Amino acid sequence: MSTPAMDGAPQGEGGRPAGEQRKLRAALISADDQLRGVVFETIRDAGLPIGVDLDIAASAEFLAPEHMERLRATEPHLVILDMTDDPERAIRSAGAIAASHPRAALVGVGPELDASGLLDAMRAGLVEYVPRPVETTAVREALGRVMRKQGWAEAGGSTSKGQLLAFFSPKGGSGSTSVVTNVGIELHRLTGRKTLLVDLDLELGEIASLLGVRPRFHFVDLIRNFHRMDADLLASYIESHESGVHVLSAPFEPEIGEQVSGEQISRILGFLRDHYDYVLIDTSKSLAPPALAALQAADSIFLVTNMDVPSLRNLKRCLPTLDRVTAGDPGRLRLVVNRFNPKSLVGLQDLEETLGIEVYRTLTNDYETVIQSISTGRPLVLHGSSDYARQLKDLARDIVGGSAGAKAQKSSLMGRLRSRFRSKSNRSRSTLTAAPLEATSHG
Ligand SMILES: Nc1ncnc2c1ncn2[C@@H]1O[C@H](COP(=O)(O)OP(=O)(O)OP(=O)(O)O)[C@@H](O)[C@H]1O
Ligand SMILES: [Mg+2]
The missing domain is CATH 3.40.50.2300 (Response regulator)
Incomplete structure (x- = not known):
């Protein structure tokens, strides 16, 4: 197993007195x-x-x-x-x-x-x-x-722990990965705070490919080296997306994920929340020990479901387990109905009555938009103006508590470039087309 390179992160200087802060x-x-x-x-x-x-x-x-x-x-x-x-x-x-x-x-x-x-x-x-x-x-x-x-920690930063948000779908293909990825990006965009997406779908995680990033290391690499982990080493396991969001990838080979225990997940998530303001976890569909440990540790659990009967059946079967991991605090559960269709056979009220949980948010059914975003690695909250993108932004704003402004990101180079590009292309047909900007931002 290879050891991550450290030269992208701050290192101690030779001869620096012990205990002096690394610069x-x-x-x-x-x-x-x-x-x-x-x-x-x-x-x-x-x-x-x-x-x-x-x-x-x-x-x-x-x-x-x-x-x-x-x-x-x-x-x-x-x-x-x-x-x-x-x-x-x-x-x-x-x-x-x-x-x-x-x-x-x-x-x-x-x-x-x-x-x-x-x-x-x-x-x-x-x-x-x-x-x-x-x-x-x-x-x-x-x-x-x-x-x-x-991913360089700032001195004088808050020592309080970050929020842990888990996204769980009891049935595959419900849209959990799309939701967690976009919400993470939007949380970071709104607050400018350190945000990490953790792909805990240890068998077939897809966050990295959804974002078009190529991870060098993954979650299990981090577990293997956890005994010597500190902020510098952590930085070398993390990939940075152009949005500023960090990504801890799922293993590249599905079978590696089987080695992970719930106890390891608990310890690592505890460590990660010391280093990030928001840690968003895409759990797998199963209720295996790693996923359970993540749900147990989470401040909020977003249950992402569709409105079809098999989805509801699976969700209902998971409820006793979810009750257990939330230790009787149902306020931690947030029901997000994805691919919402007001005309579907099962209505929102049926859903709430069957599950005994209020619907927190609905996200519209928009296959074209979502599949296009997934296939091109272009997150919708950055590149789309669809209803679905707007609803994801609203969801992120809810999480922040409605108090966040976009101040921290507003004057970044990328932000200024985007706003100028927008105003320029609105004013006239400019020679600057979207293509080079996009090519650069994915570069
Ligand atoms: N709001 C939506 N409207 C229409 N289609 C959607 C929507 N959200 C997700 N999908 C479709 O559902 C499929 C699965 O999406 P995604 O990978 O985000 O879900 P998942 O729950 O993480 O799936 P998996 O079980 O494979 O991990 C995608 O092909 C996507 O196009
Ligand atoms: Mg997924």
């Missing part, structure tokens, strides 16, 4: 002392675990071979580039840095860019762009987003 290595490239001041001040005042190990007093557009050499020696996790004087040339420098430091997160600072400029910046490898005039708040937010996206 991300950052490189700052700017000829502007004022910007330098703002960056240092932000890191200090926000208590970010970032050390500026390399401070190059030059503009990003005029990087000399000597600067590239110093970058190579530093191996930074984060590079902050001042692109003010000549953004076009600086974007080329960013491309060169990204090529030689593929794991480093690049943050640009410079004048307001139009949509095609932002797109070029993103293509060159920038993950954030802070337009001038630069203020500490904007730098703080950009660095915070980078740290969350990269």
Whole structure:
């Protein structure tokens, strides 16, 4: 079994006194002392675990071979580039840095860019762009987003445990995976909080393929190395989706999942909720020990069902077990009726009476939209405006409690690019088509 590479995550520095906090290595490239001041001040005042190990007093557009050499020696996790004087040339420098430091997160600072400029910046490898005039708040937010996206914990973050949300369908094909994936993405989009999707369908989990991500490691790898797990090692088992949501994949070979016990699941979920604000679990259809342990640990259990008789029969048969795992607290169960058809033989009232649970949400039947999203790996809450997508967003908003704003994500590079692209394409037929943006965002 291979050991995950650690170079994408913050590591301890040789010679650092024991107990001192591990820091991300950052490189700052700017000829502007004022910007330098703002960056240092932000890191200090926000208590970010970032050390500026390399401070190059030059503009990003005029990087000399000597600067590239110093970058190579530093191996930074984060590079902050001042692109003010000549953004076009600086974007080329960013491309060169990204090529030689593929794991480093690049943050640009410079004048307001139009949509095609932002797109070029993103293509060159920038993950954030802070337009001038630069203020500490904007730098703080950009660095915070980078740290969350990269799975680097922020200093001074909350130590309280995250919410554990389990999604369970007693009958296959009810839509559980589509729901959990979209809700997870929307929760992250609404709150900007660290969100993890855990694929506990250990035999045939599909979250990774639904999102178009190619995991290097999976849940069982994490179990095997759990004895030496810490935040850094955890980061190397997790894949990051373009939305910022993290994914812990199901095993690649179905038979591996059989080795997992309920006790292992309980311990791992306890660990994961210490590191994430939201942990969403796609449980399998079975009530085998791993799924039971997840349901037991969950703060809320979303029962995803269709309205046909076999689905209801299965759900009813599971109710005594669900009662047991919720220890008589039925408030933890939330009934979500997927593929809802108001004309179906079984009505919502029949359903509620049969199960003794109120319907929490209905999601419309829209096969075309859902299958298209599944086949293309494009989550509906990001790419669709269907009723189904809207209902999933409402479901996520319910979970947040209606209080979340989209503030944290609003000014991300991706967010600004999307909003500009939208306003541009609304205004006129622009030369910028959807294709390159999509290609980039899946790149
Ligand atoms: N709201 C919906 N309207 C129409 N079809 C849907 C809807 N939700 C899901 N489906 C269809 O149901 C199928 C199964 O979806 P999904 O994989 O999300 O369900 P699942 O419960 O996770 O299934 P599995 O048992 O395979 O894990 C998909 O082919 C999808 O097209
Ligand atoms: Mg599934």
